[in-house]
Amino acid sequence: MADRRTHRLRLWTSAVTVGVVLLAVLLVPPLVQLDEQAVDLSQKLLPPSWDHPFGTDDLGRDLLLRCVYGLRISLLVGLVAALVATVVGTAVGAAAGALGGWTDRCLMRLVDAFSSVPHLLLGIFVVALFRPGVWPVIASVAVTHWLSTARIVRSEVLSLRTRPFVDAAVSGGASRWRVTVRHLLPAVLPQAGLAAVLMVPHAMWHESALSFLGLGLPSHQASLGNLVQNARSSLLAGDWWPTLFPGLLLIVPTLAIAGLAGVWRDRLNPRRRSELML
Amino acid sequence: MLELDTVTAGYERRAPVFRGASLTVAPGESVGLLGPSGCGKSTLARVAALLHRPDAGRLVLDGTEIRAWRHRAPRELRTAVGVVFQQPRTAADPRLTLAEIIAEPLRATGRRTEADARVAELAPAVGLTADLLTRRPHEVSDGQLQRACLARALTLRPRWLICDEMTAMLDASTTAALVAAVEAYRTETGAGLLAVGHDRVLLNRWCDRTVEWKDCLPAEDTP
Amino acid sequence: MNAADPTVLRALAAVTAGGPPATGRGRADDAVLSVRDLTVRFRLRGGRSVAAVSDADFDLGAGECLALVGESGCGKSVLASALLGLLPGNAEASGTALLADPSGAGPTDLLTADEKTLARTVRGRRVGLVPQSPAAHLTPVRTVRSQLEETVRALTGTPRRARRKAAEDAAERAAFPGGHLDRYPHELSGGLAQRAATALALIGDARLLLADEPTTGLDRELVDRTVDELRRHVDEGRGLLLITHDLAAAARVADRVAVMYAGRIVEIAPAPRFFGPTGPRHPYARGLLDALPDRAFTPVPGMPPELSALPDGCAFAPRCPLATDLCATRPEPRAGVACHHPEHPRA
Structure with missing residues (x-):
């Protein structure tokens, strides 16, 4: 079926792209041993060539190398922030859903309060509290992104809680802690995991936005947001490559991750899971 | 004695499902509760299984009135009443194997070491083979899964057993097999039984006495 | 092949169940649905396969109700899905299932018809589905x-x-x-x-109604009312294939009963004989009836075999009180029963 073929194509292009990106960011820095900060003003703003496939920037630094380093730091921020946000969101959502009552009300009003502030504004507020660096950015992304996970997990837990298998567990003497940890959480983890993967691209964009605004990582550090920010002046001068390549490296991997997550989501669909209907 | 005395129960902020229901199950006795679908029998079964807190009325188990509801009844009382539901598909945790489902009550009450022996004892009693015990719910039929659910209800040797439409989804042979398994357990332990259902023929055959549910809202079924 | 002559059976059923009189024509003419050698296999990962339905053979006439009964997991719902073209992708169906065309055109084979034909001309128009949970x-x-x-x-x-x-x-x-x-x-x-x-x-x-467990979870009164409604539509000349595990419901409406065990139809019998004092002839069918609470209330011992590991011989033999060495070979259906030693061999 054509449907299945496009499905497979999506899976493979996404998987290969993510694989190449991971290999690049993991292997290039230790293997190449080049200084991505090396300034060579005689080489500034060279268009793409064999020596510099992505060209050079206004300080003569090799853009390919800087892009790989930038992608590395963006991915790192994205992954760690998504992980933190998912853990926090799952914990809050599960607690709210499983305990109910006042706990639920208080926690969800907290979520509402956080949600009522525009994300970027909240993120800027968090980074502004600290000196620029990787951790404030991660904290900023995590603080703004755990809310949706908390909502997803809570609603899943609430619907699972009314299932007879929870009643059966309770009747078998299970404590509320055990019901939550052994029966409810395992059921929501695939959903939460999916939310986490979908969050990585979000987090990368958030980081880039902060860096582009000059509020994220220190501007000498190569992150995708910083690279685009630095390239702004050259773009007005007609030099397209310093903007294009970091931009592509932001778009392509995030699309690939979203594609993989989409395949995963289809797999979670219960209709696909039961191949046999007896 | 499992005693429901003028119990009223319902769900938050909605009108009660039933008011003033009274029912007694003596030790060793089997009582059938007969009524049409949607009249609140299942809610009554959940109250009797100590899974649902009644809004009013007394719930007495062996002479002690259950007052200490926090979110649920105290564990040692809950585990004295076993419960089997209508739909095995939703009553079994889809991620566990049948053996784990049956052993779960022992694990939950910190008696993990007895689990294997108890599963080995219960599986033949409900007619499950060793091969089936290693499978997960989606790999077995409704009848096989309901056998596991019955075994789970018996794991902690409850003094009362509540069967809420236990056989409504099952064919005649599996129904007879499950009823036989329940009766074997009751002969062995002298447990009391509350069987809730709508099949008059079945409940009359199965139970010492049957109680008719009449307090239900009038059905607006007739055109 | 199903050797029981449906014309005779229907006439017999009509006398007792109040159905329409038999037309006296051959079955190929007035059958709304004619199923031959319907076999459904599910391919599983690891090269295993599940024999969900094997060699199902039956006709369904206009104004007739055929009840397909059996334990959960015996393949009766798969059969219904096959007839509606709703099998999942890993299933393979073979055989024929001819649906008569009232307009006089040739019958449609439901198993080979493409999705467009099924969606535009069959489902809803020529086959009506009465669902399990309305x-x-x-x-x-x-x-x-x-x-x-x-x-x-x-x-x-x-x-x-x-x-x-x-x-x-x-x-x-x-x-x-x-x-x-x-x-x-x-x-x-x-x-x-x-x-x-x-x-x-x-x-x-639609002239053919397919009802897949229409009474599951309903109380007895509603079951009776639901099947009585269905019977009314049958008496208007439709054919009804009633798939159910509820023998009491089948007894109330069916003209004929087909018993399915481990994916095979082991007996097709007129309902009055099946539920009457004579009773069915296949030992499994007898066991099913004996399990009813208003009869012996004793289960058939043991459990049905796995559809992925069916024995070569009679699938019921391991549970059968009458099994002999003969049962190591599979019994071919004769006079509506697939058994080496049926009860009451026809005199």
């Missing part, structure tokens, strides 16, 4: 009337002005009270929801 079958956010009208539009292309009337007629045919048409599904009782779903199934005026 409450889930209806759209919760729309009234019964709007769902009926939509189906009228989709299936018959009735002009807008006539639709309201057509929907009301459809509701009336299914004995759905007109006063309840503007209600939402959650405002209906189980019985009314079942009638609404039946009304939907009848709009296309």
Whole structure:
């Protein structure tokens, strides 16, 4: 079926792209041993060539190398922030859903309060509290992104809680802690995991936005947001490559991750899971 | 004695499902509760299984009135009443194997070491083979899964057993097999039984006495 | 092949069950549905395969109700899905299932017809499905009337002005009270929801009705009412394939009973004989009846075999009190029974 073929194509292009990106960011820095900060003003703003496939920037630094380093730091921020946000969101959502009552009300009003502030504004507020660096950015992304996970997990837990298998567990003497940890959480983890993967691209964009605004990582550090920010002046001068390549490296991997997550989501669909209907 | 005395129960902020229901199950006795679908029998079964807190009325188990509801009844009382539901598909945790489902009550009450022996004892009693015990719910039929659910209800040797439409989804042979398994357990332990259902023929055959549910809202079924 | 002559059986059934008189013609002419050697296999990962349905063979005449009974997991729902072309992708169906065409054109083979044919001309129009859980079958956010009208539009292309009337007629045919048409599904009782779903199934005026466990979870009174409704549609000349595990429901409406065990139809018998004092001839069918609470209430010992690991011989032999060495070979159906030592061999 054509449907299945496009499905497979999506899976493979996404998987290969993510694989190449991971290999690049993991292997290039230790293997190449080049200084991505090396300034060579005689080489500034060279268009793409064999020596510099992505060209050079206004300080003569090799853009390919800087892009790989930038992608590395963006991915790192994205992954760690998504992980933190998912853990926090799952914990809050599960607690709210499983305990109910006042706990639920208080926690969800907290979520509402956080949600009522525009994300970027909240993120800027968090980074502004600290000196620029990787951790404030991660904290900023995590603080703004755990809310949706908390909502997803809570609603899943609430619907699972009314299932007879929870009643059966309770009747078998299970404590509320055990019901939550052994029966409810395992059921929501695939959903939460999916939310986490979908969050990585979000987090990368958030980081880039902060860096582009000059509020994220220190501007000498190569992150995708910083690279685009630095390239702004050259773009007005007609030099397209310093903007294009970091931009592509932001778009392509995030699309690939979203594609993989989409395949995963289809797999979670219960209709696909039961191949046999007896 | 499992005693429901003028119990009223319902769900938050909605009108009660039933008011003033009274029912007694003596030790060793089997009582059938007969009524049409949607009249609140299942809610009554959940109250009797100590899974649902009644809004009013007394719930007495062996002479002690259950007052200490926090979110649920105290564990040692809950585990004295076993419960089997209508739909095995939703009553079994889809991620566990049948053996784990049956052993779960022992694990939950910190008696993990007895689990294997108890599963080995219960599986033949409900007619499950060793091969089936290693499978997960989606790999077995409704009848096989309901056998596991019955075994789970018996794991902690409850003094009362509540069967809420236990056989409504099952064919005649599996129904007879499950009823036989329940009766074997009751002969062995002298447990009391509350069987809730709508099949008059079945409940009359199965139970010492049957109680008719009449307090239900009038059905607006007739055109 | 099913050697029991359906014409004779139907005549027999008609006498006792009050069905229409047999036409006396050959079965190929008046059968609404004619199934031959229907076999469904599921391919699983690791090269295993599951024999969900094997060599199913039966005819269903107009004005006849055939009840397909058996334990859960014996393959009866798979058979229904195969007839509707709704099998999942990993299933393979072989054999034929010919659906007669009232317009005089040749019959349609439901197993080989492409999805377009099935969707445009078969489902709803020539085969009506009475669903298992009507409450889930209806759209919760729309009234019964709007769902009926939509189906009228989709299936018959009735002009807008006539639709309201057509929907009301459809509701009336299914004995759905007109006063309840503007209600939402959650405002209906189980019985009314079942009638609404039946009304939907009848709009296309299909000559074949397929009811897959239409009474599961209903109480006895509603079961009786539901199957009586279905019987009414049968008496109007439709063919009904009733798939159920509820023997009491089957006894109430069926003209003939087909018993399925481990994917095979092991016996087809006229209902009066099957439920009457003579009883069925296959030991499994006898065991099923003996399990009823108003009979011996004793289960058939053991459990059905895995459909992925069926024995070469008779699948029921390991549980059969009459099994002999002969049962190591598979019994071919003879006179409607697939058994080496059926009870009451025909005199």
